[in-house]
Amino acid sequence: MKVLFSCGGxxxxxxxxxxxxxxxxxxxxxxxxLFVGAENGMEGTLVPKSGYDIKFVKVRxxxxxxxxxxxxxxxxxxxxxxxxxxxxxxxxxxVVVGTGGYASWAAxxxxxKLGIPTVIHEQxxxxxxxxxxxxxxxxxxxxxxxxxxxxxxxxxxxxxTITGNPVKPEINTTDRKKSREELGLGDEVYIVSFGGSLGxxxxxxxxxxxxxxxxxxxxxxxxxxxxxxxxNEKYGAIAASTGLNKAPNIEIREYIYDMHRQxxxxxxxxxxxxxxxxxxxxxxxxxxxxxxxxxVTDDHQYKNAKVLADAGAALxxxxxETDGKVLTDTVRELxxxxxxxxxxxxxxxxxxxSNAAEVIADIVIKESKKA
Numbered sequence: 001m002k003v004l005f006s007c008g009g010x011x012x013x014x015x016x017x018x019x020x021x022x023x024x025x026x027x028x029x030x031x032x033x034l035f036v037g038a039e040n041g042m043e044g045t046l047v048p049k050s051g052y053d054i055k056f057v058k059v060r061x062x063x064x065x066x067x068x069x070x071x072x073x074x075x076x077x078x079x080x081x082x083x084x085x086x087x088x089x090x091x092x093x094x095v096v097v098g099t100g101g102y103a104s105w106a107a108x109x110x111x112x113k114l115g116i117p118t119v120i121h122e123q124x125x126x127x128x129x130x131x132x133x134x135x136x137x138x139x140x141x142x143x144x145x146x147x148x149x150x151x152x153x154x155x156x157x158x159x160x161t162i163t164g165n166p167v168k169p170e171i172n173t174t175d176r177k178k179s180r181e182e183l184g185l186g187d188e189v190y191i192v193s194f195g196g197s198l199g200x201x202x203x204x205x206x207x208x209x210x211x212x213x214x215x216x217x218x219x220x221x222x223x224x225x226x227x228x229x230x231x232n233e234k235y236g237a238i239a240a241s242t243g244l245n246k247a248p249n250i251e252i253r254e255y256i257y258d259m260h261r262q263x264x265x266x267x268x269x270x271x272x273x274x275x276x277x278x279x280x281x282x283x284x285x286x287x288x289x290x291x292x293x294x295x296v297t298d299d300h301q302y303k304n305a306k307v308l309a310d311a312g313a314a315l316x317x318x319x320x321e322t323d324g325k326v327l328t329d330t331v332r333e334l335x336x337x338x339x340x341x342x343x344x345x346x347x348x349x350x351x352x353x354s355n356a357a358e359v360i361a362d363i364v365i366k367e368s369k370k371a
Contacts, residue, residue, distance in 0.1 A: 001028050001368050004093040006084075006108060008037040008101030011046065011197075012123055012276050016357075017099040018050045019166035020121075023361040034091045036084060038103045057083045057106045080106035081113075088114060094368035095119060098134060105130050112137035117367040121360060123165050123275035126303040127151050135159070139367055142360050144275060144353075147307055163360050164353025165279035170260040172283055172354045179264040188249070189335045191215070191223040192262050193270035197255060199228020200272060202319050203291055204235050207270060209324020210331055211244055221335060222249045226256045267341060268334050270327070273305035279356070281314075285349035287341040288314045289330055291322060313347035 003024060007017040014037075021033045035054040037043035047054040057080040084106040088096065096111035098104035098120040108118045121142040122131040135141050135156045142163040143149070149160060180190070195203035207225050215223045227235040232254040239245040239252050256262055263269065263284050271277055273292040281288045290308065292301035302318070309316035315330055334341055353359075 001030055001095075001365070002032045002034075002091065002093045003364060003368070004034050004036060004088060004091055004096045004107060004111070005052075005099070006036045006096065006101075006104045006106070007099040008041040008043045008103040010101070011042060012274050013100035013104075014043045014046050015168075015276060016121060016123060016166045017097065018047065018052070019168065019357045020097060020099075020360050020364065021052060022050075023166075023357040024364060027361060027365065034087075034093070036087055036103055036107045038101065041101070041103070043101075043103070055087045057087070057103055081110045084110035085114065088116065094371040095364050097121070097364060098130075098138075099123070100128060100130060102130065105134065108134045109137060117371055119360070119364055119367055121163070122148060124148075124300040124304055125275075125307045126298050126300045128297065128300070139370075140363050142363065144279070144356070145304075145307055161359075161363065162353075163363075164356035165275055166357035166360065167276065167279050167283055167354070168260065171263070171280050174260045174264040174284075176264045176284075179261045182261065183265050185222065185265055188220060188222045189267045190265055191221065191268045191270065191331065191335075192225075192256075192266040193223070194226040194256060195228055195231075196272055196274070197228055199226075199231035200291075200293065201231065202322075203270070203272065204228070204231040206291070206322060206324050206327040208235060208238060208242075208244070210328040211247075211250055212242055213324070214328050214332055215250055216244060216247045219249065224251045224253070224256070224262060226253050229254060268331065270331070273301040273308075275300075275304055278304050278308060278314075279353075282308075282348045282352040283354045285345045285352070287334060287344035287348070289317060289327070289334070290314045291317050291319055291327075294319050308348065308351065311347050311351055313344055313351055315344075 005017045007013045024031045033052050035047045035052050039056045096118045098108040111118050118138045119140045120134050120138045125145040125147050141159045142161050144165045193207045215221050269286045269288040273290040290305040292305045305316045308314035
């Protein structure tokens with residue numbers, strides 16, 4: 001079985017595609033994959049690291065305001081489909097899978113024109129423009145939230161399957177008790193916070209206030225915070241000047257490499273509201289405080305977070321309405337109120353779709369047999 005994957009832009013589009021490919025590889029020994037991405041995108045690094053080949057097409061996104069760059073984007077929207085056709089004809093896949101990003105437009109549209117079955121996957125509660133436009137060409141549309149259905153045209157609904165978001169296998173297999181023992185945790189409430197690999201200035205600012213005013217010197221709480229690459233120097237200096245770096249119950253890192261273990265051990269998670277982050281929190285049943293990034297297309301992180309908040313699985317703090325004190329008060333309440341944490345944990349777990357990669361892989365296999 002040969003499958004061409006198209007994804008790009010952010011890890012939130014790329015990692016689901018890799019997870020689906022890995023699952024297909026386990027299911028079918030004859031499986032062969034090729035990825036198509038955008039030049040200079042993260043996929044150029046992440047995909048080869050995962051052991052898969054990748055080809056590139058020239059695409060760029062449209063600006064939401066009048067811009068000369070939109071002329072170039074429009075030209076590339078056409079020429080990239082032609083380029084993708086050449087790649088598809090040479091690879092001859094049974095199915096083409098698109099998981100978002102501008103490169104998905106080129107490959108899925110080209111495959112549809114060539115009569116090759118296509119499957120697309122949307123990670124966010126509010127489907128992106130690319131997903132909505134491609135839904136008319138795709139044979140199957142996989143979504144991660146029930147709430148997403150209302151954004152699609154009525155003639156697309158029969159193609160839709162709710163699958164959830166694929167997560168790394170260790171998210172579903174890491175044991176909480178063992179992880180806490182490995183980290184030397186006893187009865188303390190363990191708080192894990194991060195703003196993404198590059199960091200988020202406001203998340204760092206709010207969390208550092210909380211660490212200094214509530215966690216430092218509090219033997220009932222332990223905390224781990226990742227500043228991200230962008231905040232490492234600044235907040236490393238702040239930690240040194242305030243003594244947070246010497247507090248025995250506080251650990252500050254640039255990045256959390258053992259995220260599966262830290263999440264498994266955590267009682268409270270503070271983070272942005274990317275679709276994959278939310279999926280991991282749900283699979284592990286974590287009570288979370290979500291601070292959505294306001295700097296993303298269509299404010300989709302807010303919409304992701306609201307779905308969980310409405311279900312009682314998370315607390316939603318809008319960045320523009322939050323400061324260090326607000327976060328501190330919110331954390332304090334959760335630390336004290338174990339029943340509320342447990343209820344949020346159960347609500348998160350109820351929304352988990354831990355077998356998403358397998359469900360999508362089975363859909364791809366079914367479509368390949370129709371080819």
